[in-house]
């Protein structure tokens with residue numbers, strides 16, 4: 001069939017693409033915030049189209065992307081093993097480095113065993129889809145990350161949402177599904193709100209109803225706990241949750257992910273998780289980066305202390321200016337901005353003032369609850385944070401988001 005004939009049919013799958021104009025409208029208004037090309041970076045500052053911006057939109061919490069030990073370890077691995085693994089962990093893509101990382105992470109996260117995947121997203125897909133399957137139930141916090149939702153969809157099981165961080169709502173879900181295998185899934189630190197899941201209550205309820213728990217520690221490893229071991233360590237219940245997931249795309253300055261848990265579960269996933277088996281493994285330099293980050297996390301605890309001090313400083317400063325920082329209790333600090341176009345206008349004015357933030361708009365949040373997501377690093381200086389606060393104050397007053 002000729003292209004013209006096919007596109008004339010109502011069933012052409014490309015129709016929605018042709019009709020999609022929303023992004024072009026924002027571009028025409030000069031407010032499009034996405035896919036900004038970074039030309040250079042020294043972690044707390046980046047260059048976009050020749051202009052320096054203070055970066056308060058990254059997940060580089062400990063500021064390790066440019067640490068000399070990290071860069072040197074990545075370089076050494078690149079030259080020893082080459083640029084890529086060219087195959088899956090299952091076949092030719094396992095290096096001794098992957099196994100070393102798994103042993104270190106298991107200890108770091110307080111579990112018996114760990115399995116390294118190529119991204120955090122794939123880790124969540126692999127863990128949830130493989131363990132739940134048809135007939136199972138995934139109990140999800142209403143504000144969980146998309147990768148957790150997608151893992152549940154892929155599992156073929158039933159997804160049931162419970163109210164955000166609400167043990168009573170979770171209890172109801174568990175009671176209604178007591179006859180089925182249930183996996184309770186929660187972000188440890190919520191990526192858009194910056195609040196912390198009530199893990200002790202979740203783990204106790206799961207134990208009461210015979211359910212299993214997976215905590216997504218993407219924003220928690222390196223950040224939460226007295227050694228950076230994650231949300232369970234923060235609550236003094238290390239190893240007290242069945243499964244903990246980590247990404248390497250945030251504090252660990254790399255890319256990849258891992259699941260930590262009992263050895264027999266990890267062994268099963270190694271032989272059944274399709275997102276592990278049918279995808280190439282993490283490249284050597286990326287694995288070496290994470291190992292080096294673990295060294296630094298152990299050797300330089302001041303980074304975690306500075307991170308939390310910087311977070312308190314920025315959050316306190318934003319609140320003093322009159323901004324609503326929602327539920328934030330961690331280095332993730334959202335700033336309420338209202339509707340989508342107002343949010344884009346705020347983003348643009350801050351960007352022009354030299355501050356890089358991330359707009360959060362539907363479908364990630366409801367239409368009237370848009371926000372700019374900021375996050376701090378251990379390596380931000382007070383001067384940088386003061387400059388960010390000054391820009392927020394000026395733009396917020398100009399746009400009427402805070403009182404003049």
Ligand SMILES: Cc1ncc(COP(=O)(O)O)c(C=O)c1O
Pocket residue numbers: 119120121122124145147187191216218219247248249255256257
């Ligand atoms: C809570 C959470 N889980 C999982 C992921 C996926 O991690 P990755 O970037 O390693 O694929 C992210 C990253 O956006 C996240 O914020």
